[in-house]
Amino acid sequence: MSEPFYKPRFLRVFTGLVYLYLFIPIFIVIVFSFNSEKSLQVMQGFSFRWYSDFFNDPTLMDSLLTSVQIAVLTMVISTIVGTALAIGLVRAHSGTAKGFNILMLVPLITPEIVAGISALLIFSQLGITLSIWTIVIAHITFSISYVTIVVRGRLATIGTEVEDAAQDLGASKWESVRLVLVPSLWPAIVAAGLLVFALSFDDFVLSFFTTGEDAQPLPVRIWSMIRFGVSPTINAVGTLMMVVSISAVALAVLVPRLFGRRESGVKVLTGAEE
Amino acid sequence: MAEEAIRIENVTKRFGDFTAVDHVDLSIAQGEFFSLLGPSGCGKTTTLRMLAGFEVPTEGRILLEGDPVEDVPPHQRNVNMVFQSYALFEHLDVQGNVAFGLKRKKVPKDQIATRVAEALELVDLSSRAAARPNELSGGQRQRVALARALVNRPRVLLLDEPLGALDLKLRRQMQIELKAIQREVGITFVYVTHDQEEALSMSDRIAVMSDGRVAQCGPPEEIYEHPREEFVAGFIGVSNLLEGRVEPGGKVRIGEDCLPVPGLDGAGDGDTIQIAVRPEKVAVDEIGGDAYAIEPDMFTVEGEIESKVYLGVGNQLTLKLAGGSRLVALEQATYRMRADEQWEIGQKVKVGWHPEHCMLLG
Numbered sequence: 224m225s226e227p228f229y230k231p232r233f234l235r236v237f238t239g240l241v242y243l244y245l246f247i248p249i250f251i252v253i254v255f256s257f258n259s260e261k262s263l264q265v266m267q268g269f270s271f272r273w274y275s276d277f278f279n280d281p282t283l284m285d286s287l288l289t290s291v292q293i294a295v296l297t298m299v300i301s302t303i304v305g306t307a308l309a310i311g312l313v314r315a316h317s318g319t320a321k322g323f324n325i326l327m328l329v330p331l332i333t334p335e336i337v338a339g340i341s342a343l344l345i346f347s348q349l350g351i352t353l354s355i356w357t358i359v360i361a362h363i364t365f366s367i368s369y370v371t372i373v374v375r376g377r378l379a380t381i382g383t384e385v386e387d388a389a390q391d392l393g394a395s396k397w398e399s400v401r402l403v404l405v406p407s408l409w410p411a412i413v414a415a416g417l418l419v420f421a422l423s424f425d426d427f428v429l430s431f432f433t434t435g436e437d438a439q440p441l442p443v444r445i446w447s448m449i450r451f452g453v454s455p456t457i458n459a460v461g462t463l464m465m466v467v468s469i470s471a472v473a474l475a476v477l478v479p480r481l482f483g484r485r486e487s488g489v490k491v492l493t494g495a496e497e
Numbered sequence: 498m499a500e501e502a503i504r505i506e507n508v509t510k511r512f513g514d515f516t517a518v519d520h521v522d523l524s525i526a527q528g529e530f531f532s533l534l535g536p537s538g539c540g541k542t543t544t545l546r547m548l549a550g551f552e553v554p555t556e557g558r559i560l561l562e563g564d565p566v567e568d569v570p571p572h573q574r575n576v577n578m579v580f581q582s583y584a585l586f587e588h589l590d591v592q593g594n595v596a597f598g599l600k601r602k603k604v605p606k607d608q609i610a611t612r613v614a615e616a617l618e619l620v621d622l623s624s625r626a627a628a629r630p631n632e633l634s635g636g637q638r639q640r641v642a643l644a645r646a647l648v649n650r651p652r653v654l655l656l657d658e659p660l661g662a663l664d665l666k667l668r669r670q671m672q673i674e675l676k677a678i679q680r681e682v683g684i685t686f687v688y689v690t691h692d693q694e695e696a697l698s699m700s701d702r703i704a705v706m707s708d709g710r711v712a713q714c715g716p717p718e719e720i721y722e723h724p725r726e727e728f729v730a731g732f733i734g735v736s737n738l739l740e741g742r743v744e745p746g747g748k749v750r751i752g753e754d755c756l757p758v759p760g761l762d763g764a765g766d767g768d769t770i771q772i773a774v775r776p777e778k779v780a781v782d783e784i785g786g787d788a789y790a791i792e793p794d795m796f797t798v799e800g801e802i803e804s805k806v807y808l809g810v811g812n813q814l815t816l817k818l819a820g821g822s823r824l825v826a827l828e829q830a831t832y833r834m835r836a837d838e839q840w841e842i843g844q845k846v847k848v849g850w851h852p853e854h855c856m857l858l859g
Contacts, residue, residue, distance in 0.1 A: 384581070385584045387571070388580055389586075389597070390550075390571040392646075406588040406589075
């Protein structure tokens with residue numbers, strides 16, 4: 224035992240096993256999405272046939288388009304509302320704001336199935352026909368909280384003097400928000416938006432309860448397909464969805480760097496102080 | 498006095514039950530370097546923020562060049578502020594930061610370019626015009642903040658502990674530069690600081706604040722040499738506070754000693770009063786040796802050395818006087834000090850000071 228801190232070998236083995244456990248299912252989906260045959264057990268050769276099946280399936284293409292539409296709408300609306308909420312909560316300095324700060328976390332811990340059922344009940348009570356818009360509304364309810372948390376963390380590090388400085392230099396209150404505060408928050412806003420895009424894009428539970436006569440979003444469509452037997456096309460769809468989600472999150476992490484800042488995107492997303 | 502730039506009339510600011518600024522009256526002249534000095538929570542920053550327009554006085558009036566401004570919002574006041582955190586706009590480069598105020602005022606583009614270049618020249622930052630704030634050092638950020646405010650040619654520049662975040666050496670250098678810039682531009686500076694040395698070295702006049710009120714206001718020499726109350730004497734420099742009773746003939750009895758104190762006219766015999774002596778005004782000599790420090794017209798008492806701290810530029814001695822009171826003496830290592838002077842703890846010494854260096858505290 225020459226090292227001052229002896230690291231037992233079994234810990235390394237154990238760590239390795241945990242990671243295998245985490246990644247093997249994903250790895251299998253990716254590998255079999257390139258299988259040349261229909262088998263889900265044996266890899267028989269490399270081909271893009273399941274990808275071309277997917278892109279030539281009009282129902283799946285409609286679903287993909289729907290999912291992207293939902294994710295973009297959710298991203299835009301919840302980013303605007305969530306940012307406004309964050310600014311209000313941080314700058315209000317009132318007791319009520321403190322309460323609302325905690326209340327805002329509730330949508331994040333509400334079981335999604337409960338949120339989904341209550342959304343469905345409300346829509347049917349109000350006689351609203353389920354459509355792509357009902358899905359967007361349901362997605363926004365939880366997305367706002369994510370945006371607010373990320374933007375709020377950034378706001379806390381900026382402080383109030385920057386806004387004071389803008390007003391001192393001749394900017395009205397509104398101009399100080401528009402010309403100084405929002406640009407300072409921009410990396411956090413973009414990062415939060417991309418995160419919300421990823422979350423909305425692969426959401427199943429809420430989408431399942433609130434989907435209507437329009438084309439189903441991709442995750443709901445996949446679920447319907449599986450009921451009629453598992454086709455390797457699902458592996459291809461799954462792999463593509465993963466690529467989209469990972470790209471969005473990776474962008475969210477990289478965005479602050481693209482803005483020429485030294486701090487890491489992880490810090491912006493988690494709101495950690497420097 | 499030159500023309501008045503700022504008048505603060507009986508201003509009070511309350512936040513709920515807390516009175517941050519308590520009936521303050523101040524008059525600041527055009528072109529003056531005026532400091533608000535005090536410990537944290539004394540109301541100096543709140544006073545400054547009321548001048549900028551970020552806080553509205555609960556009572557009283559504020560006049561900028563004769564016009565009442567209590568109700569004018571910050572963006573319409575002809576004053577600019579340098580913030581403690583600098584509050585630079587991180588999404589804009591140095592030029593963009595400096596040009597911000599001129600753009601809001603719709604100054605023509607070519608004029609903006611000239612004035613921004615001039616301002617950056619003034620603070621010696623022309624070479625970093627295209628840099629982002631996060632690429633600058635602390636001292637450079639401070640200069641950008643200064644240029645960003647000065648470029649607007651405000652009537653008054655407000656500075657909120659602008660050097661607080663810099664290290665000591667840089668701070669000393671910036672103090673000299675700030676003072677030079679102020680002379681060059683001739684703008685009235687209102688400077689908030691808790692650093693008494695900074696205030697003494699830069700200001701034309703200082704207002705010492707405590708618990709929301711102005712304890713004393715005057716030129717640095719006056720504040721230092723003639724503090725009117727214990728708080729001022731203790732906050733500006735180090736003071737030896739002695740309590741004594743007034744005796745007939747302009748003398749004060751402290752323990753067994755009876756010393757002459759000038760300016761006792763107001764006090765009646767038998768009154769208890771406080772006097773203060775600055776440590777650097779106290780001379781110490783060996784008993785029985787030659788007089789090195791004590792001069793013939795000094796008032797002298799006997800004492801004993803209780804402790805000694807070597808400071809490089811001299812010694813700091815704590816002395817116990819025959820009467821029981823304690824005094825701190827700062828003995829400067831000057832040409833007059835004996836080279837082989839070695840004080841011993843417990844050594845009996847002669848302690849003296851000029852009567853006029855005795856400060857009477859109200």
